[in-house]
Amino acid sequence: MDIQGLSDKVVAQDRRALARAITLVESSREDHRAQAAALVEEIRRKAPHQAVRIGLSGTPGVGKSTFIESFGTFLTEQGLRVAVLAVDPSSARSGGSILGDKTRMERLSRNPNAFIRPSPSQSHLGGVARRTREAVALCEGAGFDVILIETVGVGQSETVVAEMSDLFILLLAPAGGDELQGVKRGIMEMADIILVNKADGDLKATATRTCADYSGALRLLRKRPQDPQDFPKAMTVSALEEDGLTKAWEEMRTLTDWRRENGHFEGRRAAQARFWFEEEVKQALLAQLQTAAAKGAMDQLGLDVATGAVSPSVAAQRMLEQLKHS
Amino acid sequence: MDIQGLSDKVVAQDRRALARAITLVESSREDHRAQAAALVEEIRRKAPHQAVRIGLSGTPGVGKSTFIESFGTFLTEQGLRVAVLAVDPSSARSGGSILGDKTRMERLSRNPNAFIRPSPSQSHLGGVARRTREAVALCEGAGFDVILIETVGVGQSETVVAEMSDLFILLLAPAGGDELQGVKRGIMEMADIILVNKADGDLKATATRTCADYSGALRLLRKRPQDPQDFPKAMTVSALEEDGLTKAWEEMRTLTDWRRENGHFEGRRAAQARFWFEEEVKQALLAQLQTAAAKGAMDQLGLDVATGAVSPSVAAQRMLEQLKHS
Structure with missing residues (x-):
C-alpha cells in the first residue's frame, strides 16, 4: 500500500482516503498493523492539527443519535468540521453497530462537513480502543475540529x-421522581458535563427536576484540580427541538479554554498517551x-x-516454558 | 533446602516446619519460588487432605479479630484443627498486618490446635494471592480441618x-436505621452467609434489624445454582458472648455438605484452580x-x-522489540 500517497490525501481532507485509512487501522492483519502505525505516524507528522475530542456516553433510549444529529449539525453551522466515531465492543455480537444505521443520522451523514464512522465489529474492547484512537488521530490529520466519540x-x-x-x-434521559438512573459513581466521576x-413537551418538567x-x-x-469553578455541571437540552445546544457548546468551550490555559488540557493528553502506550x-x-x-x-x-493432576503453579510454569520455545 | 525433609515434617504436623514452609512460599526470590512450587507439589502428593476453606471478609470495626478468636476456639472445641491466614495487600503500606498483632487473638494463638499466620508484607495483591493459595495448600497438607482466610x-x-x-x-456490624452499610452489590453476590x-447488649436489637x-x-x-434453598442467608452472632457460633457452623456445614453431594464443591475448586493457573x-x-x-x-x-515525540503504538512496538532481545 502507498502510505505516502494515502497520507497526503487524508491530510488534503479527501473523505474517501480517510475512510480507507480507517479501514486499514481497523484491520488486525499483522502487515496491516505495521502499515497502519506508519500511516498514523506520517499523518501526525504532516498535520499536527488538534481537534477537541469529546467523549459521549449514553445508554440506548436517551436519544443519543438524535443528539449527535442535532449537535453535530449545530457545530457544522458554526463553521466547524465534525467527525463521529463509536466505541461499541458489543457491536460484534449484535451483528451491527450503533452507528451502522446511518439513516438515524440522515441529515448529518449527508453533511459535507461531517464524517460518520460506525464502530468496527470487533468483540475485543482492546482492539476497538486502539482502532478508535488511531481513527481519532486520522480525523485530526484530516482537519476535523471536533471529534465526537460515542x-x-x-x-x-x-x-x-x-x-x-x-x-x-x-447524556441522560429525564427520570421520574428523584431516582438517579443507576448511574455508577465511577461514571459520574468521569463526567465533565x-x-x-x-x-x-411533556418531559420538560421532569428533565428540569x-x-x-x-x-x-x-x-x-x-x-x-482540572476543573474551573462550577464544573462538573448538569444542564438540560432538547436534541429534538435543538434547544440548549448553543449553551452546551459554550460550556464545553469554557471548560477546554480553562484547561488549556492551566495546562490541564495538554497534561491530560500526555497522561492518556502514556496510559495507552502501557496498555x-x-x-x-x-x-x-x-x-x-x-x-x-x-x-x-x-x-x-x-x-487436580497438577497444581496451578506447576501448570503455569509449563505453559511459560512452552511459550518461550514457540 | 531439604524439600523432602521439610515436606515430611509438614505432613507430620510439625508447626515449626509449617511456619518455615510458609516463609519459603512467601519469598519472591527466583530459586525460592522453584523450591516452593516443588514443596507444595510434594505435600499435595503425600497428603491429599481436604480442609474446608472459609473466606471471611469484614472491614475494621466489625469485630473480626474477636470473631476469629471465638469461632476458631469453638471449632477447636469440636475437635477440629484450625488455621488462620490473611490476605491484606495494604499491610505493606501500614507496616504491619491485620494479624500481626497476635495479642488480639491471644487465646487462639496459644491453642495447640490452631495456627495463625499474618499476611506477608507485600503490596502486590497478585503476590499475596499466590502466597496465600500455597499457604492454604501447606495447611491442608499439615492436616488442618478448617482454614479461615480473612x-x-x-x-x-x-x-x-x-x-x-x-x-x-x-462479617458486618449492626447499622442504625435501615441503611445497608454501603456493601457493594458484587460483594453481596459473593457471600454465602x-x-x-x-x-x-445495647446493639442486639439493631443487629436483629x-x-x-x-x-x-x-x-x-x-x-x-450452587446454593440449596434458603442460601445465601444472613444471621446474627455475638463473638463477644460466643453466641450463635454453633448455629453458624451448622449452616456452613449444611451448605458444604449440599455442595459436595451436588458436585458443586469439587466443581468450584476445579474452576478456581483453572482461574489461578490462567492468572x-x-x-x-x-x-x-x-x-x-x-x-x-x-x-x-x-x-x-x-x-508527543512518538505515538503510543510506535513506542509500544519499540518496547516489545527491546523485551524480545533482553
Whole structure:
C-alpha cells in the first residue's frame, strides 16, 4: 500500500482516503498493523492539527443519535468540521453497530462537513480502543475540529472513551421522581458535563427536576484540580427541538479554554498517551496466549489443573516454558 | 533446602516446619519460588487432605479479630484443627498486618490446635494471592480441618479470597436505621452467609434489624445454582458472648455438605484452580515489565510518548522489540 500517497490525501481532507485509512487501522492483519502505525505516524507528522475530542456516553433510549444529529449539525453551522466515531465492543455480537444505521443520522451523514464512522465489529474492547484512537488521530490529520466519540457504555467502554477524550459528556434521559438512573459513581466521576436530554413537551418538567438531582449529586463529588469553578455541571437540552445546544457548546468551550490555559488540557493528553502506550505493551504481551497453539495448550493444562493432576503453579510454569520455545 | 525433609515434617504436623514452609512460599526470590512450587507439589502428593476453606471478609470495626478468636476456639472445641491466614495487600503500606498483632487473638494463638499466620508484607495483591493459595495448600497438607482466610476487603482482595474459598462469609456490624452499610452489590453476590456480629447488649436489637435488612437484600439477588434453598442467608452472632457460633457452623456445614453431594464443591475448586493457573500465566507474562531494565525503558518511552515525540503504538512496538532481545 502507498502510505505516502494515502497520507497526503487524508491530510488534503479527501473523505474517501480517510475512510480507507480507517479501514486499514481497523484491520488486525499483522502487515496491516505495521502499515497502519506508519500511516498514523506520517499523518501526525504532516498535520499536527488538534481537534477537541469529546467523549459521549449514553445508554440506548436517551436519544443519543438524535443528539449527535442535532449537535453535530449545530457545530457544522458554526463553521466547524465534525467527525463521529463509536466505541461499541458489543457491536460484534449484535451483528451491527450503533452507528451502522446511518439513516438515524440522515441529515448529518449527508453533511459535507461531517464524517460518520460506525464502530468496527470487533468483540475485543482492546482492539476497538486502539482502532478508535488511531481513527481519532486520522480525523485530526484530516482537519476535523471536533471529534465526537460515542459509546453505549457496555462494560468498560466508558473508561476507554474517557481515556481518549478531552471532555467526557454523559447524556441522560429525564427520570421520574428523584431516582438517579443507576448511574455508577465511577461514571459520574468521569463526567465533565451531564446533559439531560428530552427537555421538551411533556418531559420538560421532569428533565428540569432530573437535572437538579444530578447537579446536587455532582456537588457531592470531590473537587478535581482540572476543573474551573462550577464544573462538573448538569444542564438540560432538547436534541429534538435543538434547544440548549448553543449553551452546551459554550460550556464545553469554557471548560477546554480553562484547561488549556492551566495546562490541564495538554497534561491530560500526555497522561492518556502514556496510559495507552502501557496498555498496548501489556496487551501485546498477553496476546501471546491468543494464538491457536497457545489456546490449545492453555485448554489442555487447564483440564489437568481442574482435575487436580497438577497444581496451578506447576501448570503455569509449563505453559511459560512452552511459550518461550514457540 | 531439604524439600523432602521439610515436606515430611509438614505432613507430620510439625508447626515449626509449617511456619518455615510458609516463609519459603512467601519469598519472591527466583530459586525460592522453584523450591516452593516443588514443596507444595510434594505435600499435595503425600497428603491429599481436604480442609474446608472459609473466606471471611469484614472491614475494621466489625469485630473480626474477636470473631476469629471465638469461632476458631469453638471449632477447636469440636475437635477440629484450625488455621488462620490473611490476605491484606495494604499491610505493606501500614507496616504491619491485620494479624500481626497476635495479642488480639491471644487465646487462639496459644491453642495447640490452631495456627495463625499474618499476611506477608507485600503490596502486590497478585503476590499475596499466590502466597496465600500455597499457604492454604501447606495447611491442608499439615492436616488442618478448617482454614479461615480473612481479608479487610481492600480493593480486589475480597474477590481474591472468594476465589480461593469453599465458602465466603461476610462479617458486618449492626447499622442504625435501615441503611445497608454501603456493601457493594458484587460483594453481596459473593457471600454465602452474612453474619451480623455484636448481637449483644445495647446493639442486639439493631443487629436483629440489620440482619433482617440483609436477609431482604439477599432475597433480591439472583438464585445461584450452587446454593440449596434458603442460601445465601444472613444471621446474627455475638463473638463477644460466643453466641450463635454453633448455629453458624451448622449452616456452613449444611451448605458444604449440599455442595459436595451436588458436585458443586469439587466443581468450584476445579474452576478456581483453572482461574489461578490462567492468572499466574498472565502475571508471569506481565512480570517481564517489572525488571529494573524494563522499568527504565518504560519510563523513558513513556516520557517520549507524553511529550508527543512518538505515538503510543510506535513506542509500544519499540518496547516489545527491546523485551524480545533482553
